Amino acid sequence: MTTAAYVHIPFCRRRCFYCDFPISVIGERAFGETAPAINEYIAAILQEICLTPALGLPLKTIFFGGGTPSLLSPGQVRQILTQLEQHIGIEPGAEISVEVDPGTFSQAQLEGYQTAGVNRLSLGAQAFQDELLQACGRFHRVQDIEHAIAMIKNIGFANWSLDLIAGLPRQTRADWEFSLKAAIQYQPTHISAYDLVLEPTTVFGKNYRPGTTPLPEDEVTANMYLMADQLLSKAGYDHYEISNYAQPGFRCQHNQVYWRNESYYGFGLGATSYLKHRRLSRPKTRSTYYQWLATLPDSLEEIERNSELDRWLETLMLGLRLKNGIDLNHLAQEFPQAWVESLIYLTKTESKLKITNHHLHLTIPDGFLFSNQVLGQIWNLEERWALANLG
Ligand code: SF4
Numbered sequence: 001m002t003t004a005a006y007v008h009i010p011f012c013r014r015r016c017f018y019c020d021f022p023i024s025v026i027g028e029r030a031f032g033e034t035a036p037a038i039n040e041y042i043a044a045i046l047q048e049i050c051l052t053p054a055l056g057l058p059l060k061t062i063f064f065g066g067g068t069p070s071l072l073s074p075g076q077v078r079q080i081l082t083q084l085e086q087h088i089g090i091e092p093g094a095e096i097s098v099e100v101d102p103g104t105f106s107q108a109q110l111e112g113y114q115t116a117g118v119n120r121l122s123l124g125a126q127a128f129q130d131e132l133l134q135a136c137g138r139f140h141r142v143q144d145i146e147h148a149i150a151m152i153k154n155i156g157f158a159n160w161s162l163d164l165i166a167g168l169p170r171q172t173r174a175d176w177e178f179s180l181k182a183a184i185q186y187q188p189t190h191i192s193a194y195d196l197v198l199e200p201t202t203v204f205g206k207n208y209r210p211g212t213t214p215l216p217e218d219e220v221t222a223n224m225y226l227m228a229d230q231l232l233s234k235a236g237y238d239h240y241e242i243s244n245y246a247q248p249g250f251r252c253q254h255n256q257v258y259w260r261n262e263s264y265y266g267f268g269l270g271a272t273s274y275l276k277h278r279r280l281s282r283p284k285t286r287s288t289y290y291q292w293l294a295t296l297p298d299s300l301e302e303i304e305r306n307s308e309l310d311r312w313l314e315t316l317m318l319g320l321r322l323k324n325g326i327d328l329n330h331l332a333q334e335f336p337q338a339w340v341e342s343l344i345y346l347t348k349t350e351s352k353l354k355i356t357n358h359h360l361h362l363t364i365p366d367g368f369l370f371s372n373q374v375l376g377q378i379w380n381l382e383e384r385w386a387l388a389n390l391g
Pocket of ligand 1 (some may be wrong): 016020021
């Protein structure tokens with residue numbers, strides 16, 4: 001059952017120093033219909049939606065991610081939604097999210113998104129200190145965040161998320177505490193608190209090493225993680241995923257589809273779709289994506305299925321990110337009993353891995369904090385088991 005769609009909008013005003021996403025830097029003025037590159041790309045997305053076999057059920061979640069989707073005009077968002085509606089269908093009340101970056105949109109634009117059907121915004125604030133924003137190459141400043149939030153509130157968007165990043169160069173514990181408290185004060189319904197990841201091809205990846213100056217030491221970043229858990233939980237946010245917190249009733253429905261390893265459509269360059277156990281990644285530049293569109297396979301059956309072992313490992317890696325973890329009954333229906341038993345056995349020696357109400361999950365906050373370590377153990381164990389059993 002596929003009821004989720006991701007649409008990738010790859011344009012950004014500049015490239016942030018930590019970012020290795022598939023994007024096109026389009027300059028500081030390009031926007032909406034006035035930018036030929038954006039128009040051309042929207043036409044390609046509309047074509048891809050049209051060429052994709054619809055699997056029967058209307059969409060319950062749609063997520064415009066990027067890049068900077070707020071470089072699209074309301075008319076362009078509407079065009080894409082109309083194409084999805086006509087080709088696949090959209091369920092009434094579906095969660096329709098758009099990522100928006102401070103300093104890239106107006107109130108009239110947000111009102112236009114809302115009229116087009118958008119009912120959830122995700123604001124990339126990242127930090128509440130101008131020096132930190134500047135040091136990571138962000139386009140916006142704190143004043144832009146404040147203005148963006150005022151617009152979101154004026155319009156009365158009932159469901160909106162705010163993103164923060166921990167572990168930035170020269171970020172102190174006090175900076176992080178200030179950013180968390182500022183976020184709480186604005187009362188978004190959802191907060192994402194990510195740890196900086198050093199990707200090798202980025203400015204940061206080339207210049208910095210984890211845990212060494214000017215990046216905070218590992219002990220400090222661990223402390224920041226625990227601080228987020230403590231402050232946000234105390235403020236009424238449910239720590240429902242390793243990096244995500246929500247007020248009651250406001251978990252991100254779309255992202256939960258990924259974490260449950262369920263299927264979803266993907267549209268646009270660099271996007272991945274996961275349909276009928278087939279994961280399909282699109283090329284990461286505009287020109288290669290446009291060429292790829294011309295050769296899109298007619299049928300999903302032409303794409304190789306993910307192996308059972310891949311699906312098993314993905315299901316564990318993704319599902320254990322969730323507070324609720326993974327339903328063991330569901331695992332037992334999908335995968336060999338011996339694999340499930342090996343997992344249950346691991347809970348006897350690994351205290352950060354628990355079973356509650358027949359769900360396998362990490363403990364909070366320690367299991368979440370050391371999730372890589374626990375997942376590494378599972379990975380080794382499961383790979384050995386699977387290879388032995390498959391061989
Ligand atoms: S705005 Fe987002 S997608 Fe664009 S460069 Fe910065 S981090 Fe990457």
